[in-house]
Amino acid sequence: QQNELNSFLWTIKRDPPSYFFGTIHVPYTRVWDFVPENSKKAFQQSHIVYFELDLTDPYTISALTSCQLLPQGENLQDVLPRDIYRRLKRHLEYVKLMMPSWMTPDQRGKGLYADYLFNAIAGNWERKRPVWVMLMVNSLTEVDIKSRGVPVLDLFLAQEAERLRKQTGAVEKVEEQCHPLNGLNFSQV
DSSP states (O other): OGGGSOOOEEEEOSSSOEEEEOOOSSBHHHHGGGSOHHHHHHHHHOSEEEESSOTTOHHHHHHHHHHTBOSTTOOHHHHSOHHHHHHHHHHHHHHHHHHHHHSOHHHHHTTOOHHHHHHHHHTTGGGBOHHHHHHHHHTOSHHHHHTTTSOBHHHHHHHHHHHTTOEEEESSOHHHHHHHHHTOOTTTO
C-alpha cells in the first residue's frame, strides 16, 4: 500500500517545517510510483528546494565533465593494465554495435540516434579517469540505454521545482563529489 511505504522523508520540526528526502540516481520513472504521497505533498508545499547538486546549471554539468578527465597529456591506455584496457575497448565496441537494438521506438521517435547516444555517454572515454570509466561502463546496459532521455529523480525534481517557480539551490559543489572519487587509487577502483 502506498501509505505504508518507507518514504525516505525526514521532518525537521520547526515553523514552517523543513524536510529532508533521500533520492537515488536512477530514471525517475523507475521509482516515482513508489514515492509515497507524504513525500510528494511535502515537495508540492515547499517554497524552497535544495538538491545535492544543481543539475540544471550548465556550469555544474561542465565541471562534472571536466573533473572526470585524466591530467592533460594522459590517456586511459597509460594508466590501465594492457589486458584490462583491451577488454574495455572490446566491450565498448560491443556496446556500440548493440546500442541500435537496445533503443526504444520512443527514443527513435524523439530523434535519438544510437551513435549520438553512445558518444553522449562514452565519448572521450580514453581521457577519463578509471573510476569514471567504471561508472560509465556500469550504465551501458540494455536496461539503462532504454531509459536514456528520462531524467534521473534529482533532475526530475529540479525541473519540477523550476516549473513550479520554487526557489532552488544545491548543498554541494561539484568538487566535493569529484575529489573523493578522483582520490581513489587504482586498486580501490
